[in-house]
Amino acid sequence: MAETVTSPFKTEGSGPIAKSSRILINQIQVLLRTSQIHDIGNVAFDRPVTNLIGALDGLFKTDTEFALRCRGEYLYIDDTRVRYDIEDMVSYELVSSIMKEKKIGSFNFQKPVSQDDLKKFAFALNSFVPPGPNQPEEEFNNILKERGIYSIWAGPLEEAEQIKLDDLADRRKMAKKTYFQAVSVTRGVMNSIKSEQPTHLKKVKRVIQGIVDIILGEEASLLGLTAIKDFDEYTYNHCVNVSILAMTIGQKLGLDKNMLTKLGIAALFHDIGKVDVPIEILNKPASFTEDEWTVVRKHPEMGVKAISKIRGLNELAASSMAVAFEHHIFYDLTGYPVTREKKMPNFFSRIVSISDQYDSMTSARVYARIPYSPDKALSLMMERSGVQLDPLLFKIFANIIGVYPIGTLVMLDTRELGLVFESNPNPEKLDRPKVILITDSSGKRVAGKTVDLSETGQAGGYRRSIIKALDPKKYRINLAEYFL
Numbered sequence: 001m002a003e004t005v006t007s008p009f010k011t012e013g014s015g016p017i018a019k020s021s022r023i024l025i026n027q028i029q030v031l032l033r034t035s036q037i038h039d040i041g042n043v044a045f046d047r048p049v050t051n052l053i054g055a056l057d058g059l060f061k062t063d064t065e066f067a068l069r070c071r072g073e074y075l076y077i078d079d080t081r082v083r084y085d086i087e088d089m090v091s092y093e094l095v096s097s098i099m100k101e102k103k104i105g106s107f108n109f110q111k112p113v114s115q116d117d118l119k120k121f122a123f124a125l126n127s128f129v130p131p132g133p134n135q136p137e138e139e140f141n142n143i144l145k146e147r148g149i150y151s152i153w154a155g156p157l158e159e160a161e162q163i164k165l166d167d168l169a170d171r172r173k174m175a176k177k178t179y180f181q182a183v184s185v186t187r188g189v190m191n192s193i194k195s196e197q198p199t200h201l202k203k204v205k206r207v208i209q210g211i212v213d214i215i216l217g218e219e220a221s222l223l224g225l226t227a228i229k230d231f232d233e234y235t236y237n238h239c240v241n242v243s244i245l246a247m248t249i250g251q252k253l254g255l256d257k258n259m260l261t262k263l264g265i266a267a268l269f270h271d272i273g274k275v276d277v278p279i280e281i282l283n284k285p286a287s288f289t290e291d292e293w294t295v296v297r298k299h300p301e302m303g304v305k306a307i308s309k310i311r312g313l314n315e316l317a318a319s320s321m322a323v324a325f326e327h328h329i330f331y332d333l334t335g336y337p338v339t340r341e342k343k344m345p346n347f348f349s350r351i352v353s354i355s356d357q358y359d360s361m362t363s364a365r366v367y368a369r370i371p372y373s374p375d376k377a378l379s380l381m382m383e384r385s386g387v388q389l390d391p392l393l394f395k396i397f398a399n400i401i402g403v404y405p406i407g408t409l410v411m412l413d414t415r416e417l418g419l420v421f422e423s424n425p426n427p428e429k430l431d432r433p434k435v436i437l438i439t440d441s442s443g444k445r446v447a448g449k450t451v452d453l454s455e456t457g458q459a460g461g462y463r464r465s466i467i468k469a470l471d472p473k474k475y476r477i478n479l480a481e482y483f484l
């Protein structure tokens with residue numbers, strides 16, 4: 001069983017240091033892009049270099065030396081994590097993905113840093129190809145010294161970033177155990193409410209906190225489990241899936257552990273009003289009549305009433321009620337329930353609305369037995385962005401899910417078949433996820449080797465590329481074999 005690791009790192013909030021940290025990351029990204037398309041003497045460098053010098057000066061006020069560090073999915077200034085806003089997301093993820101790609105754990109800056117140092121650093125980093133697994137930062141530092149740069153140097157990836165297969169297996173076991181505990185707890189809560197029995201809210205909080213710990217450590221394992229759709233347990237699986245997807249969005253937004261738990265509980269209870277919808281309606285195999293739809297559309301109001309009866313929610317009650325009531329009210333204020341006052345759904349509700357739509361569309365339900373493929377669902381949701389769905393939050397969700405969402409069966413240009421099990425965090429490489437190979441080029445089943453589609457060969461080209469997405473059912477692929 002994987003241990004829960006308490007992070008020694010702090011989280012940056014607001015203030016001049018936080019602002020300088022975000023500017024630093026943003027302008028490093030701009031500088032790297034500029035160096036890809038312009039010569040070193042081009043005036044296009046003036047603005048990003050000037051902004052970078054300003055950010056460095058702001059950070060040098062507390063010390064003459066600091067490090068921009070990459071640890072997991074986060075960036076830190078020394079030991080303080082840099083939080084980012086929605087508009088900073090692309091820069092943040094691009095810088096962290098480049099550091100991982102180059103196998104560099106930190107960039108250290110020592111006062112004074114000149115404009116020439118920054119320009120030469122950008123060109124050196126863009127052209128740097130790690131020579132192998134052993135100490136690539138030393139090779140990069142030699143390149144910097146050859147170019148006369150002594151105010152910037154690289155540090156190694158932390159040992160924790162050298163992900164070992166046995167550790168990954170432990171994390172997946174823990175994810176599986178936590179996921180099914182969450183399904184069990186959700187079933188118990190809904191049955192208790194339906195029978196008007198006391199609910200065990202401590203179990204709910206405990207299981208959601210367990211999910212938060214996993215998401216903060218290695219979200220891919222849990223996202224893979226959401227791709228497994230259990231038709232008989234749809235309601236309970238759906239609530240857990242929506243909670244996981246919502247918390248994953250929240251994690252990308254930099255929400256702290258307390259807020260993620262709050263969001264996760266609200267998302268878990270989003271459909272709790274359906275306990276009062278007659279079972280013969282919920283389980284009807286044919287399309288609903290207008291009268292039946294009228295009953296089903298009452299579940300948001302029923303959800304508020306159900307949550308009001310749960311003891312121990314305390315400060316969680318308001319956010320849970322809001323999500324239960326608003327998750328079918330769209331971004332353009334249409335949807336249901338219809339209210340007298342047109343008011344934008346709250347932040348949590350808009351996150352849950354996206355998570356709810358995606359999981360519903362990709363699941364087989366009684367009245368919709370043929371689900372959309374993950375990539376098709378994402379494509380349809382993209383059309384709804386700005387109308388039904390918050391466009392900024394959907395953009396974050398799409399970056400998490402990727403062009404080929406987890407659980408998508410793909411054919412590669414090598415004629416191998418693979419299942420997507422982890423998206424690429426680099427927003428420029430969303431079409432290059434990690435996949436589990438399930439057949440070789442001859443169509444023969446293989447033992448689940450994992451490959452990264454962003455890997456390149458000696459000639460510089462990609463080793464494998466996706467040709468198209470396929471329907472797993474046509475190939476009799478059982479996702480549970482690969483994600484459980």
